[in-house]
Amino acid sequence: MAHCPQSNGRLASGIAPVRALEDAGAVVSIGVDGAASNEAADMISEVHAAWLMQRARGGQAAKALCRGGAGETGARDASIEDVVRWGTAGGAQVLGLTDTGCLAPGMAADIAVYALDRDPRHFGLHDVALAPVASGGRAHLRALLVGGERVVEHGAIPGLDLAELGHAASAAVRELQAWA
Numbered sequence: 001m002a003h004c005p006q007s008n009g010r011l012a013s014g015i016a017p018v019r020a021l022e023d024a025g026a027v028v029s030i031g032v033d034g035a036a037s038n039e040a041a042d043m044i045s046e047v048h049a050a051w052l053m054q055r056a057r058g059g060q061a062a063k064a065l066c067r068g069g070a071g072e073t074g075a076r077d078a079s080i081e082d083v084v085r086w087g088t089a090g091g092a093q094v095l096g097l098t099d100t101g102c103l104a105p106g107m108a109a110d111i112a113v114y115a116l117d118r119d120p121r122h123f124g125l126h127d128v129a130l131a132p133v134a135s136g137g138r139a140h141l142r143a144l145l146v147g148g149e150r151v152v153e154h155g156a157i158p159g160l161d162l163a164e165l166g167h168a169a170s171a172a173v174r175e176l177q178a179w180a
Contacts, residue, residue, distance in 0.1 A: 005049040007033035015057040029091035048136030054078030114139040
């Protein structure tokens with residue numbers, strides 16, 4: 001399954017029972033739907049939302065200790081490690097890719113390198129490697145390597161004129177609106 005939690009929220013289609021589906025044998029990946037329900041197509045915010053929504057879903061039935069309940073619940077429903085696995089190995093498995101999905105000798109890998117020393121939201125974490133999932137927001141992308149080639153450098157795609165891209169996107173939206 002391609003779990004798209006922000007799209008589910010935007011479309012008011014609920015919070016998928018990801019833990020129950022995985023426990024029943026489903027393969028889980030993380031995805032972002034198209035511009036109709038996730039304009040940013042931002043995987044960092046998507047994994048952050050997946051982590052929080054699964055914990056909230058599980059904790060929805062929480063009952064305070066003083067009222068005879070077990071207190072906070074839902075933590076079992078998604079750990080940060082689960083979300084990282086869903087977004088890496090799970091994604092590869094859903095797509096039928098056998099030579100990617102984990103960092104190991106002989107495997108293909110695209111690697112994102114984040115500068116996590118620039119944003120105070122990351123400073124207090126016991127394990128800074130958890131920062132992109134736990135803290136959300138936009139982590140500074142120092143480099144993105146795809147197939148061994150650096151395609152993003154210090155948060156920018158070399159040679160891409162964002163202003164020009166923005167104008168082209170706005171023109172395309174106006175054209176679609178006129179057509180509709």
